[in-house]
Amino acid sequence: MLIVPESLIGGLVSPEDAFAAVEATFAAMSRGDAYNFPVVREALGEGRQYGFKSGLDRSGGQLGVKAGGYFPGNAAKGIINHQSTVFLFDPETGQPTAMVGGGLLTALRTAAASAISIDRLARADARVLGMVGAGHQAGFQLRAAARVRSFERVIAWNLHPEMLDRLGAVAAELGLPFEAVPLERMREADVIVTITSSPAASLLDAHVSAGTHLACMGTDTKGKQEVEPALLGRAAVFTDEVAQSVSIGEAQHAVAAGLLGPEAITPLGDVLTGAHPGRKTAEEITLFDGTGVGLQDLAVAAMAVRRAQERGEGISVAL
Structure with missing residues (x-):
């Protein structure tokens, strides 16, 4: 061995x-x-x-x-x-x-999964990246997202704002203007990555504009939650694995609330193989529920x- x-x-x-x-x-x-x-x-x-x-x-x-x-x-x-x-x-x-x-x-595989979802589902003209979370994995997420889209600026929020300086340094390293913002200003983002360990929703339905792609990467256990269930109810939802999405992923809350059924969740792999077209319109909200598969x-x-x-x-x- x-x-x-x-x-x-x-x-x-x-x-x-x-x-x-x-x-x-x-x-x-x-x-x-x-x-x-x-x-x-x-x-x-x-x-x-x-x-x-x-x-x-x-x-x-x-x-x-x-x-x-x-x-x-x-x-x-x-x-x-x-x-x-x-x-x-x-x-x-x-x-x-x-x-x-x-x-x-x-950290590398989590960021890669997020970036693949952005590459396949975000609008080609996405220019503003929103980051919710500034922990250890956030920098990996920011770098990976920047490799698949030509972002012009980054806006970010974290429960503990003093941690945002480290994420701002990564943005500076990439040559991207960086601004700490309240969650309400996430409406300016074309792509939003959530990477927290939150037990309750931070990002609300009202914080997201039409046409946004979200990569929700922090919820991988029962009880964790990053976004409001109503957001999944109006989005086209994709995931790494449907069984994990509905049991331990972000979708667990929307399914429990009756806003989303397992049959409405699409494996991201189906987009890669051509079995699903992915984003259908420029106004559609797409959401990747990244639960992290073995x-x-x-x-x-x-x-x-x-x-x-x-x-x-x-x-x-x-x-």
């Missing part, structure tokens, strides 16, 4: 690599070549979350599981709140093949393992 430590990941997998791996995963899921196993998520108290995401991709030859969760007290200890490790297995024999640090990979983690981890093997990096151990 090859151990690929967290410290090596940045040199092995680029944002462009993650985009390609996640895009291939979406397509494989749409074709029926890959599927996720049921998610296990547990609340540990004091905001801590822990669980397992796993699956099998026959076309990619990947079988495995990501173990990890969200530990909000970590920031005070100088480590990131999201902690995870990916384990890969030989799909023919079940033998473990790799253990891969999952911190950076999680297959994405396996795909980027497998890429890291291949690169490490090619370069003779990592630690080989016998179990």
Whole structure:
């Protein structure tokens, strides 16, 4: 088994690599070549979350599981709140093949999924990017979004506004004007990315203009919520996996309120394969409910393992 430590990941997998791996995963899921196993998520108290995401991709030859969760007290200890490790297995024999640090990979695959939704669903003339959230993953989201659209400025809101300076620095790095705004001004945005761990809706239906694309990336557990259910009720809703969307994703609240049915939610992979046209009009609101599927983690981890093997990096151990 090859151990690929967290410290090596940045040199092995680029944002462009993650985009390609996640895009291939979406397509494989749409074709029926890959599927996720049921998610296990547990609340540990004091905001801590822990669980397992796993699956099998026959076309990619990947079988495995990501173990990890969200530990909000970590920031005070100088480590990131999201902690995870990916384990890969030989799909023919079940033998473990790799253990891969999952911190950076999680941020890269989450940003890639969001960017793919923007690339496929946002209006081509989108020029203003709205960011709701300014935590660890927000910078990855901003950089990934900027790679697929020629934004002219960024507006942002965070529950704790003092954290916005870090996101503003990323915007400056990209050459984009940056402004902290109240949520009401998100109506100016053509694309809005939400990336928070909120237990209650921050972004309301009234905060979103016609023609906007939203990538809602923070809700991945029962009880989390970033946007008002009414917004999903009037949007064309897409997701990484419908089962997760209605059980642990943003759609859980709209479905519970009777504003949205599972049959009205479209897998994003269907847009990639041509089974669904995607955005239908310039005035349509499109919303991607990014719950984070295990297959994405396996795909980027497998890429890291291949690169490490090619370069003779990592630690080989016998179990």
